[in-house]
Amino acid sequence: xxxxxxxxxxxxxxxxxxxxxxxxxxxxxxxxxxxxxxxxxxxxxxxxxxxxxxxxxxxxxxxxxxxxxxxxxxxxxxxxxxxxxxxxxxxxxxxxxxxxxxxxxxxxxxxxxxxxxxxxxxxxxxxxxxxxxxxxxxxxxxxxxxxxxxxxxxxxxxxxxxxxxxxxxxxxxxxxxxxxxxxxxxxxxxxxxxxxxxxxxxxxxxxxxxxxxxxxxxxxxxxxxxxxxxxxxxxxxxxxxxxxxxxxxxxxxxxxxxxxxxxxxxxxxxxxxxxxxxxxxxxxxxxxxxxxxxxxxxxxxxxxxxxxxxxxxxxxxxxxxxxxxx
Amino acid sequence: xxxxxxxxxxxxxxxxxxxxxxxxxxxxxxxxxxxxxxxxxxxxxxxxxxxxxxxxxxxxxxxxxxxxxxxxxxxxxxxxxxxxxxxxxxxxxxxxxxxxxxxxxxxxxxxxxxxxxxxxxxxxxxxxxxxxxxxxxxxxxxxxxxxxxxxxxxxxxxxxxxxxxxxxxxxxxxxxxxxxxxxxxxxxxxxxxxxxxxxxxxxxxxxxxxxxxxxxxxxxxxxxxxxxxxxxxxxxxxxxxxxxxxxxxxxxxxxxxxxxxxxxxxxxxxxxxxxxxxxxxxxxxxxxxxxxxxxxxxxxxxxxxxxxxxxxxxxxxxxxxxx
Numbered sequence: 218x219x220x221x222x223x224x225x226x227x228x229x230x231x232x233x234x235x236x237x238x239x240x241x242x243x244x245x246x247x248x249x250x251x252x253x254x255x256x257x258x259x260x261x262x263x264x265x266x267x268x269x270x271x272x273x274x275x276x277x278x279x280x281x282x283x284x285x286x287x288x289x290x291x292x293x294x295x296x297x298x299x300x301x302x303x304x305x306x307x308x309x310x311x312x313x314x315x316x317x318x319x320x321x322x323x324x325x326x327x328x329x330x331x332x333x334x335x336x337x338x339x340x341x342x343x344x345x346x347x348x349x350x351x352x353x354x355x356x357x358x359x360x361x362x363x364x365x366x367x368x369x370x371x372x373x374x375x376x377x378x379x380x381x382x383x384x385x386x387x388x389x390x391x392x393x394x395x396x397x398x399x400x401x402x403x404x405x406x407x408x409x410x411x412x413x414x415x416x417x418x419x420x421x422x423x424x425x426x427x428x429x430x431x432x433x434x435x436x437x438x439x440x441x442x443x444x445x446x447x448x449x450x451x452x453x454x455x456x457x458x459x460x461x462x463x464x465x466x467x468x469x470x471x472x473x474x475x476x477x478x479x480x481x482x483x484x485x486x487x488x489x490x491x492x493x494x495x496x497x498x499x500x501x502x503x504x505x506x507x508x509x510x511x512x513x514x515x516x517x518x519x520x521x522x523x524x525x526x527x528x529x530x531x532x533x534x535x536x537x538x539x540x541x542x543x
Numbered sequence: 544x545x546x547x548x549x550x551x552x553x554x555x556x557x558x559x560x561x562x563x564x565x566x567x568x569x570x571x572x573x574x575x576x577x578x579x580x581x582x583x584x585x586x587x588x589x590x591x592x593x594x595x596x597x598x599x600x601x602x603x604x605x606x607x608x609x610x611x612x613x614x615x616x617x618x619x620x621x622x623x624x625x626x627x628x629x630x631x632x633x634x635x636x637x638x639x640x641x642x643x644x645x646x647x648x649x650x651x652x653x654x655x656x657x658x659x660x661x662x663x664x665x666x667x668x669x670x671x672x673x674x675x676x677x678x679x680x681x682x683x684x685x686x687x688x689x690x691x692x693x694x695x696x697x698x699x700x701x702x703x704x705x706x707x708x709x710x711x712x713x714x715x716x717x718x719x720x721x722x723x724x725x726x727x728x729x730x731x732x733x734x735x736x737x738x739x740x741x742x743x744x745x746x747x748x749x750x751x752x753x754x755x756x757x758x759x760x761x762x763x764x765x766x767x768x769x770x771x772x773x774x775x776x777x778x779x780x781x782x783x784x785x786x787x788x789x790x791x792x793x794x795x796x797x798x799x800x801x802x803x804x805x806x807x808x809x810x811x812x813x814x815x816x817x818x819x820x821x822x823x824x825x826x827x828x829x830x831x832x833x834x835x836x837x838x839x840x841x842x843x844x845x846x847x848x849x850x851x852x853x854x855x856x857x858x859x860x861x862x863x864x865x866x
Contacts, residue, residue, distance in 0.1 A: 296674075349857040350811045352622075352674075356798060357853035364846030371843075475624075475678060488672045520694075523686030530679040534671045 242485035246500040250507060257511030264514050267391060274396035277506040279454045280476065281399045281499070285406060286450035287477040288498045290351075292410075293443045294423040294490025299340055299355040300451055300477055302362030304470025307333055307455035309366050312375025312465025322378055330452045336362070337448020341441035351444075359474060366467035373466040377459050385460030395457055402453075407495045419443065423490025479526065480505055483533040505529075565817045568808040568860060572823040576830065583834045590837050597716060601709065603829040604718035605630075605784065606799060607822055608777035610807070611729050612770030613800040614821045618733075618746040619763055620813030621666060621673035623770045626800055628684040629658050630778030630793030635688050637779075638788050639698040647701065651775045658684060659771020663764030681797070688790055696788045708783030718780050725773070730818040742766065746814035802849065803828050806856040827852070 257264035283300055290297040307329055314325035340358055344351045387394045410416035418439045421429040430436045458469050484501035486493025505526075512522050584591045609626050616623045637650035658680055665676035710717050733739040741757035753759050777796070782788050805811070806828070807821030828849065835845040 343854060343858070347858045348861055349854065352811060353805055353857045354854055356802065357850040357857075359850070360798075360802075360853065361847050361850030364843040364850065367843040367846070368841065478675075478678070482675060488675060518690070520686050520689035523682050524690070525686075527679040527681070527683030527686065530675060530682070531665065531671070534675045534679075535665075535669055 240485055240497070243497055243500055246484070246497070246504050250500070250504050253504065253507045253511055257507065257514065260511065261514035264511055269510070269514070271388065271391050271393060273506050273510045275393045276510070277502055278393070278395035278399050279458055280473075280480070280506070281502045282402065282450050282454040282457070283473050283477040284480040284498050284502050285403060285495060286447040286454075288481050288484075288486055288493070288495055289406070289419065289443055289450075290447050291478075291481050291486055291488060292423050292490055292493060293419050293440060294426060295344060295351040295440065295443065296478075296488070297340065297355050297444065297447050298352065298474045299336075299359040299362065300473040301470045302359040302364075302366060303333070303336060303448065303451045304455050304458070304473055305366035305467045306336075306362045306369070307452050308459050308469040309369045309375060309465040309467050311452075311456055312377055312459045313369070315376050316381070317376075317378050319378075322381060325377075326456065329456055330449060333448040333450075333452030333455070334445045335448070337451070338441055338445040340448070341444030344444065345437040345440035363467075363470075370465070370467055373462070373464040373468075375459075375465040377463065381460050382463055385457060402450075403495050403499050410494060415439065415442065420491055423492070425491070479530060483529060485533075564860075565808055565815075565820065569817070569820055569823065571859070572807065572820060572827065576823060576827050579827070579830060579834060583837065587837050590834070595833070595837070599826070599830055599833050600719055601716050601784065602833070603825050604708075604716070604722045605777040605781040605793070606796060606803065606829060607722045607825045608725060608773045608780065609793075609796050609800040610803045610821045610825045611726060611818065612773035614804045614807065614809050614816040614818070615729065615733070615742070615766045616673070616770045617801075617804050617809040617811060618813060618816040619742060619766050620746055620749070620811075621763070621766065622677065622801065622811070623662065623767065623774075624674065624677040624797045625658060625662060625681040625684065626770065626774040626777075627793040627796040628681040628688070629655050629771050629774040630781060630796060631790060632658070632684045632688045632778075633775035634778040634782045634788055634792050635692055635696045635790060638700060638782070639692065639696060642699065642701060644701045644703040647704075648779065651779055652772050655771035655773070655775025655778075656768050657771070659768035659774075660764060662771065663767030666767065667760040667763035692790060694790070696790055698788065700782065700786070700788060704779060704783030705786060706783075708780045718784075721776075721780075725776075726818050726822060729769075733816075733818065738762070738765075743814060746816075748814070799828060802853045806852055808860060810860065824856075 254265070263269055283304075286300075287297055310332055311325055311329040314321055314328070316322040316325045336358070340351070340355055343349055343354045384394060389397060410419065418429065418434045421432070421434050422436055422439055426436060455469070459465050462469075480498050480501035481493070482488060483505065484493065484497025484499070486497055508525070509522060512525070580590070589595060609630070613623055613626060633651040633654040636654055637647045640650060641647060662673070662677050662680055665671040665679075666673050669676075707717050707721070712720065731739075733742065741752060741755075742762050744755065745752035745757060745759055745762055749759060752762075774793075774796075778792055781792055785792070803824040804816065804821050805824075807817065807824030809816035809821060831845050831848055831852075835842060835848075
């Protein structure tokens with residue numbers, strides 16, 4: 218209490234360690250990435266080309282953004298299963314503006330981000346203030362939002378300015394804009410987890426909610442904020458997806474609810490909350506996307522890819538369990 | 544005075560207990576069911592016909608089996624996301640492998656039991672979160688199923704299954720008879736046996752269950768095995784009802800069964816769940832679908848209502864349990 222400055226700086230350092238510290242798990246994933254690389258290069262000539270790597274970067278953008286959102290929620294000890302409905306609704310909402318000029322596009326951007334944040338905040342509010350288990354809350358809202366998205370338009374529809382589609386497909390020296398954006402987003406989030414009070418509170422709540430509350434963390438507000446951020450990130454993913462497809466697909470989010478959890482868990486973040494970070498998620502997204510790409514190029518049917526994905530999850534959690542039991 | 548105490552005061556006092564809150568939930572659910580049935584009957588006289596009501600009940604049967612298993616898993620603080628995958632895999636593998644009814648049933652139930660056993664092993668002995676363990680088996684099963692069928696399930700469905708799912712004995716649908724037998728069995732297991740007592744105790748407080756010497760790991764494994772077996776049974780009934788074997792049989796049942804269990808009063812934090820409650824909730828969910836169709840509403844409304852119901856039910860029960 219005498220030197221608060223010192224105290225908070227040590228909290229920062231501790232948090233930096235938590236947010237981006239290299240864990241054994243991270244080295245394992247990096248090793249696996251190399252293994253997949255070797256496997257891919259061995260199995261297909263097209264795999265280890267720059268063109269293909271840039272393609273993989275393109276393909277992982279949406280999953281990376283959603284996995285980032287899921288990481289934040291899981292760090293706080295919650296879970297967000299609403300992406301299936303949320304992404305669909307946000308896609309049809311954004312495309313519904315039919316933005317053809319810069320002005321409408323800006324409006325569509327702002328409105329979609331606001332809607333995503335608002336819907337996320339509702340998830341957070343029900344979880345934090347009423348105390349319903351986040352699994353149930355987000356399962357319910359996902360069902361509602363899926364219904365609303367399909368009521369809005371049962372078929373993919375709407376449109377977006379062509380120049381925006383160009384941006385979504387644009388590349389900087391071969392590297393897709395989307396990928397650069399995702400990298401910046403991850404760096405920003407890691408920084409936020411490290412430096413901001415919000416980041417410290419997030420870990421505190423995930424670690425031990427009661428203890429966090431006793432030590433003066435505004436638990437409820439922080440929870441609402443996490444789900445709001447999650448909704449905001451979902452908006453970004455939806456906007457990107459509309460830019461890629463050119464239309465708003467009400468079913469764009471199907472499967473994203475469970476798919477977003479795999480990279481978080483494989484990346485070493487504990488489902489119970491309070492442990493892990495964005496670095497693991499980033500590595501896991503790269504690993505899973507590369508693996509899917511390599512297997513596709515090697516003509517391995519998606520049936521076997523599912524088996525592999527499931528086995529990876531089991532292996533990842535079994536490795537982690539030994540540590541969490543300590 | 545003693546009679547008064549026994550007849551009115553004691554029951555009133557007991558309503559403060561878990562049993563009491565469950566009784567209130569049952570009344571709430573029944574009222575809600577009567578309400579939606581009543582409103583629909585006023586809007587469309589067709590709804591209350593014997594045929595339509597029988598249809599609802601027969602449709603509800605497969606989900607009912609799954610929900611009973613899901614409820615048991617939720618009571619021990621678990622969650623089973625693999626049930627839908629078990630339904631399809633058990634049906635596809637067993638029907639693809641042979642033609643005789645008995646061996647199909649046995650094979651399907653064995654598949655369910657094995658997968659449930661793996662889930663239970665991962666959860667109880669490896670300490671994996673139920674969510675992740677069952678998510679992983681769900682995905683693996685999906686892969687195995689598609690790899691086995693190469694995308695197109697084969698084998699012919701014996702007539703017996705059609706009869707099991709849609710036929711009736713003395714006017715009562717066969718599937719309902721089986722469901723009733725299973726439900727009574729689960730009720731007996733949960734409320735009247737030592738195993739059930741230990742199971743509920745574990746859900747309430749794993750530490751104290753362990754302290755009293757309950758075989759906590761075995762309990763978890765058995766519960767997941769039961770959930771797997773019930774899911775496999777549900778798969779056979781659903782395949783019989785639909786009439787064709789499909790790789791996506793039961794798609795959506797994992798979340799629907801969790802929804803029904805929660806609406807029926809099971810709490811994800813464990814220790815709480817009632818057979819009658821979850822069956823009523825199943826009936827409500829299936830009725831909603833039927834009502835939406837009968838009233839000619841667009842099917843998406845059903846999703847909105849279902850979602851609202853899930854959140855509302857969980858919120859209402861929570862505020863009740865806090866009183």
